[in-house]
Amino acid sequence: MAKVAIVGATGRVGQYAALTISRIPYVREVQLYGRPGSEDVLDGVARDLIDSFAATGTDSHVSWSCNLEDLKGSDIIVFTAGVARKPQQTRIDLAVENARIVADFAQKIGKIAPDSFIMMVTNPVDIMTHVALRYSGKKPNEVFGLGTHLDSMRLKSSIASFFQVHVSEVHTRIIGEHGDSMVPLWSATTIGGIQISNLPSFAHVPIEDIMQQVRSAGQKIIASKGATVWGPGEAIATLIRTILGNENRILTVSAYIKAEVHNIGDVCIGVPARMNRSGVYPVPIRIEPTEVRNFQNSVEKIRGVTQEIFTILENGE
């Protein structure tokens, strides 16, 4: 039975993640961490959460703290702290501000909870995953980000709706940046086990419209209701359940790759990875030439910004 801590637990994603995580059978304790000064909110979030347990039969223990030392003993630390974008901003616009927050916490978490996994949610998530990896001193298989799993969920729903099939019949993946340069893998998309391009109706799929919807999904939701909450909250729980349940599922998360995709690497970015109780392991893959080119572009974009961010952090600017 595991302890999962949430850093940023007073925020919108952090609060909903606390609910979804509390329902995972392998979770013994959900710990809500907030900055000093947020005691009242944390206490309220904990009480509200516990009120839901009688209805769902949940028996996780809920604790809260403003003392980072209390994260000691966590199996997974979910990081949702930092600024969220406004409708006109890109996720990359948040990089400098959030990198400072992530680097500071990651350094401390590396010492306080040396055996925990870090799951990054804060945007731009690929770059923040790399910052957390470097500043925590953890191993690459111990630090991962929500990445393109959420984008893959969005694409899956759109495909299921177009073909009027249950979502469980659709397998698909988006790799690359959790952002504009994301790359859908049509070569890895199946419906009812059939490769999608082998279905005659594939010719009528409005691929560009669908991808435009997936790319802009977060921004549209933020413009209308202020934040994306339930999609990310459920996605977070899926990744945590996969690790704690030692499920060996292959999910598309932001992870450090050396050369697993056509020898492209040295970056944290969305890739298919096998996930189990020992961590996150990117799966070597071969994809279509156009997909490789698009992935390479996405990698170069993220690697470039990551390097700029490391320079800023190192120079203390």
Ligand SMILES: NC(=O)C1=CN([C@@H]2O[C@H](COP(=O)(O)OP(=O)(O)OC[C@H]3O[C@@H](n4cnc5c(N)ncnc54)[C@H](O)[C@@H]3O)[C@@H](O)[C@H]2O)C=CC1
């Ligand atoms: N990777 C993904 O798919 C997703 C990522 N996100 C990202 O998650 C993050 C949180 O989003 P929301 O919960 O909507 O934001 P929010 O504003 O509701 O919550 C932010 C949380 O961070 C804390 N925080 C802010 N500045 C801090 C600092 N300097 N030190 C410590 N804690 C600090 C706040 O107290 C609050 O708990 C954002 O960066 C957002 O872009 C959100 C949804 C999906």
Ligand SMILES: O=C([O-])CC(=O)C(=O)O
């Ligand atoms: O769009 C955002 O800023 C939040 C996010 O990453 C998402 O929901 O995909």
